[in-house]
Amino acid sequence: MKMEAEKRFDTVDMMLNMGPQHPSTHGVFRMVLTIDGEKIVAVEPHIGYLHRGTEKLCEGEYYLQIVSLFDRLDYISSFNNELAFVIAVEKLMGIQVPERAEYIRVIMCELNRIASHLMFYAAFGADAGAITPFLYAFREREQIQSVFEAVSGARMMHNYFRVGGVIEDLPPDFGDRMNKLIPKLKQGIQECDDLLTGNEIFIARAKGVGAISAADAIDFGMSGPNLRACGVLEDIRRSEPYSVYPTLDFDIPAGQNGDCWDRYMVRMEEMRQSLRIVEQAIAEMPQGPVIAPQVRKIVKVPKGEVYVRVENPRGDFGVYLISQGGDKPYRVKIRGASFCNLMTLKKLLQQCYVADCVVVLGSLDIVLGEVDR
């Protein structure tokens, strides 16, 4: 009799499919949740819907052409991806980049970081159920996109960095544009902050949700703002500095608990730090050439291998470049920051509520172009 009663109340785990085209998955991403009531027991992410074989394509292209392939990895922060690749080639060739070009690169990358974090802010607000932040963030982001267009000729997929520098100098009105843009952005970021950060519902949705310990995060290869939210002060711009970052003054914001709230707060502060970097870089930027003179149209790279990583808005973006000599690389391995951050999802979602899984995924700020490559 007792046995029968137990049998009657036996619960069965349910499989719940999300995606591949669920609007909250930030691209074409699918996850299969195993749920026990409202609790998530296990999660199986499925990626690859945007796989274009970028690494294979790189093996068949000239070095100059590959820059445009890198734009299409993390398409929200194209400049940062381009930077990783051109630095790798420059290291193998031993090219010294003109100082002005380094400053232009840093300005573009940091503006890109702000644009990218604004995108995060927009999407994360929407994930937590607030639509208005989306409109605020896109208003600000649009101003940055028009600067990108003025500089590189394209709003996205800029293809602006070259091995040895950048393709051409900044437009003559760049200084005026920036003088107008920076105060506006400062105010805009503050408005975004005021709109969402103190919101009681938002705090309840984000605080204490999807937490991960620093040790686990490092073990999974988490990086960028997601890792710093766990309290690890790791920023490649500081620990393995590249370009002119050592001469620039900025703080590395960090959280404590590694939950969605900390991941959000770290990014909000990073936008302000990036603005600081842009201001300094504009003030210190020297005149001069923007591309190293010895770079030919067809870049030939001597035999060797190098691993370069840069601090992408999403974290540690690495390029492993092997050259056997000649005008095409032998092997390019791309270590996407989102790829490794997404791996932690299994851990983050365990014992979460189904309702929180969208918020947790949003807080990781993934771009599927970089996950699937």
Next chain:
Amino acid sequence: MTEHAAPTPSAPVDPKLELMANLLKDIFAPFEPEMGYAIDEVSLTISPKDIVAACKLAKENEELKFDYLRCLSVVDYEEHFQVVYHLYSMKKHHKMVLKVNLPKDNPRVSSVVSVWKGADWHEREGAELFGVTFEEHPNLAPLLLYEGFEGYPMLKSYPLGPYEDGS
């Protein structure tokens, strides 16, 4: 050395690297590593059977503390496959590279997921795109390609597509 052999110069490019190289040489001595250099880091090539033990040592040794797997790549060289482990220490802020060479027929190496959980998807990718078997991996299922895809597209023997064959 043939044309497409692994490009690892035998002398350090930067004299500062020598210190790190000597330290690694001492600690990894039981594995009889072959030393190499890649611009700004030291690489050690060891036997595939030792990889898990070597990775555990790299992670747990007090002087090394390589707690972060930067990247795990598979490379298809003419004579062999190479699995490359780029390591980094968040505590000590130093880096190194571990390499193992696998034969072209039946490439097998033990998985290092037990050392760094972050190796999981990198190894699945390597298995799917290169056909390298990572033994004792908890779930070596395909990751990126569509269901039913045949062959290993990242191999040098796999054609690149219309760019090369002119179709």
